[in-house]
Amino acid sequence: DSGVTQTPKHLITATGQRVTLRCSPRSGDLSVYWYQQSLDQGLQFLIQYYNGEERAKGNILERFSAQQFPDLHSELNLSSLELGDSALYFCASSPRQVSEKLFFGSGTQLSVL
Amino acid sequence: LAKTTQPISMDSYEGQEVNITCSHNNIATNDYITWYQQFPSQGPRFIIQGYKTKVTNEVASLFIPADRKSSTLSLPRVSLSDTAVYYCLVGDWTGGFKTIFGAGTRLFVKA
Numbered sequence: 001d002s003g004v005t006q007t008p009k010h011l012i013t014a015t016g017q018r019v020t021l022r023c024s025p026r027s028g029d030l031s032v033y034w035y036q037q038s039l040d041q042g043l044q045f046l047i048q049y050y051n052g053e054e055r056a057k058g059n060i061l062e063r064f065s066a067q068q069f070p071d072l073h074s075e076l077n078l079s080s081l082e083l084g085d086s087a088l089y090f091c092a093s094s095p096r097q098v099s100e101k102l103f104f105g106s107g108t109q110l111s112v113l
Numbered sequence: 114l115a116k117t118t119q120p121i122s123m124d125s126y127e128g129q130e131v132n133i134t135c136s137h138n139n140i141a142t143n144d145y146i147t148w149y150q151q152f153p154s155q156g157p158r159f160i161i162q163g164y165k166t167k168v169t170n171e172v173a174s175l176f177i178p179a180d181r182k183s184s185t186l187s188l189p190r191v192s193l194s195d196t197a198v199y200y201c202l203v204g205d206w207t208g209g210f211k212t213i214f215g216a217g218t219r220l221f222v223k224a
Binding site: 048097104 | 156
């Protein structure tokens, strides 16, 4: 158990809908990272927050947004969903702003039908 | 784009030592080299991290030459349960620090 909690574990929805994925980092960790993993794209970095502020941005679509709250949990919002958004979404956390040592959650499996 | 290059896949047999090499020609002076293991439908798990020379823990060893342009993850006496994808990662400082994973190496351990 990494100490990172992601909910829900599975999510099934339809095209055009909006969903919210939630992540609680390890106790004491200030950074939260979001990754998307699909079969044909590998593990894609989406975005990082540190202590409530956005710190790094990867290949995140404009339909996607995220935020980190004062209690340090984070939410990833996915809107106008398309079939291609079906993937495993991982959250990770680390104590510092700059770190290659991340602790990953078990992921949310999103299926868009 | 990932800053690392690894073999796409490797096969081994139980009980053998497996060495996976990663190239990171443009590694920054202050970057560490970090390796992860990922099983299907699970999040990547940190294995080992190093800066130079050799690092060893209860799971693996990491060998880093003096020029730090490559690194080798060594898994001693692998078992079937070591079948997984192994990622080598160095920091990406393009437009701010990012942790970018490459394609990884798919290790298949056979009986």
